[in-house]
Amino acid sequence: MIELNRLFLRRDTTQILDDVSLTINKGEHWVILGKNGSGKTSILEMVNGYLFPSSGTVSVLGNMYGQVDVREMRKKIGYISQSLMDKMALRDPVWEVVATGEYGYLRFYEEIPEWLQNKAHRMLEFVKLEHRAGHVLGTLSQGERKKAMLARALMSDPEILIMDEPCSGLDLYEREHLLAAINDLHQKNAAVVYVTHHIEEIMPVFTHVALLEQGRLVAAGPKHEVLTVENLHKAYQIPVSLEWSSDRPWIRVLS
Ligand SMILES: Nc1ncnc2c1ncn2[C@@H]1O[C@H](COP(=O)(O)OP(=O)(O)OP(=O)(O)O)[C@@H](O)[C@H]1O
Incomplete structure (x- = not known):
C-alpha cells in the first residue's frame, strides 16, 4: 500500500x-x-x-x-494532525464537522443531505461520540475533538x-478512550x-x-x-x- x-x-x-x-x-x-x-x-x-x-x-x-x-x-488518505484540528470551525455542530470529511471540506455552506447526516451520525457511533453529535465542536474536550477528527477522517472510507x-495533550481518561476508538479500527x-x-x-x-x-x-x-x-x-x-x-x-x- x-x-x-x-x-x-x-x-x-x-x-x-x-x-x-x-x-x-x-x-x-x-x-x-x-x-x-x-x-x-x-x-x-x-x-x-x-x-x-x-x-x-x-x-x-x-x-x-x-x-x-x-x-x-x-x-x-485520511490525515489527523493538530494543524488540521486547528482549522476546524469550533462553532459548528459536531455532526456537521464530521460530515465535511465526506468531501474534505472545512465547512458546508449549503444544506447537508439526509444521507450524509445519517452517515456522519454512524461515524460518531463508531467512535462512541454520538451523545455529543449536536454539541458545538468548541465545547468538546480535547479527547472528544480528536474522536470527532477520527470520525471525520473515516467519512471518506480512506484506504x-x-x-x-493524536493523543498528545490528553489526560489518562481521554487518552484511553481515544485509544479504544483507534483500536476499533481493525474493523475498517x-x-x-x-x-x-x-x-x-x-x-x-x-x-x-x-x-x-x-x-x-x-x-x-x-x-x-x-x-x-x-x-x-x-x-x-x-x-x-x-x-x-x-x-x-x-x-x-x-x-
Ligand atoms: N524545512 C526545514 N528546514 C530545515 N530543517 C527542517 C525542515 N523541516 C524539518 N526540519 C528538521 O528536520 C528534522 C526532522 O523533523 P520532523 O518534524 O520530521 O521530526 P519528528 O520526528 O516528527 O519530530 P517531533 O517528534 O519533534 O515532531 C528536525 O530536526 C527538524 O528541525
Whole structure:
C-alpha cells in the first residue's frame, strides 16, 4: 500500500532522512517511533505528498509520486494532525464537522443531505461520540475533538489513515478512550500509520513498528521483533526494560 524506497531528505546542512526504505502492506498497521526531530513527521508528509524527498521514491496505492496527481491520492488518505484540528470551525455542530470529511471540506455552506447526516451520525457511533453529535465542536474536550477528527477522517472510507500524535495533550481518561476508538479500527479497511512518542499507545490493533533515529531506521517490522530493549536503546540512548500486558508494551526506565 505504501512503498518508500531509499528516501533521503536534506535541508541546508541537516540530513533529515537518511536512506529510509519501508514497505507497508495491506492488513498491516504501523507505528513510527523516534526521538524529537528523528524524521517521523517528514515521512508522514511524504506519504501525503506535501513533501518530496531529495532522492528516493514514494509509491502509494500503486502510484509513484511525481507521476500522479497527489490531490487525487489525498482523497484516499485520511490525515489527523493538530494543524488540521486547528482549522476546524469550533462553532459548528459536531455532526456537521464530521460530515465535511465526506468531501474534505472545512465547512458546508449549503444544506447537508439526509444521507450524509445519517452517515456522519454512524461515524460518531463508531467512535462512541454520538451523545455529543449536536454539541458545538468548541465545547468538546480535547479527547472528544480528536474522536470527532477520527470520525471525520473515516467519512471518506480512506484506504490509508495517518495519525500524527493524536493523543498528545490528553489526560489518562481521554487518552484511553481515544485509544479504544483507534483500536476499533481493525474493523475498517484502512491501513493505519500512527506517530507517537509513547510506546504504551501501541494498541493491539498495531502490527508493525518502525524505529527512527536521526533520520535512519534502527529497525522496522513486526512489533514484537522491533520492540526490544536493544533497539529502544539504539533509538533513545536510555536504558529501559519492556513488558507486554494485554498485547500492549509498557516501558520502564532503568536507573
Ligand atoms: N524545512 C526545514 N528546514 C530545515 N530543517 C527542517 C525542515 N523541516 C524539518 N526540519 C528538521 O528536520 C528534522 C526532522 O523533523 P520532523 O518534524 O520530521 O521530526 P519528528 O520526528 O516528527 O519530530 P517531533 O517528534 O519533534 O515532531 C528536525 O530536526 C527538524 O528541525
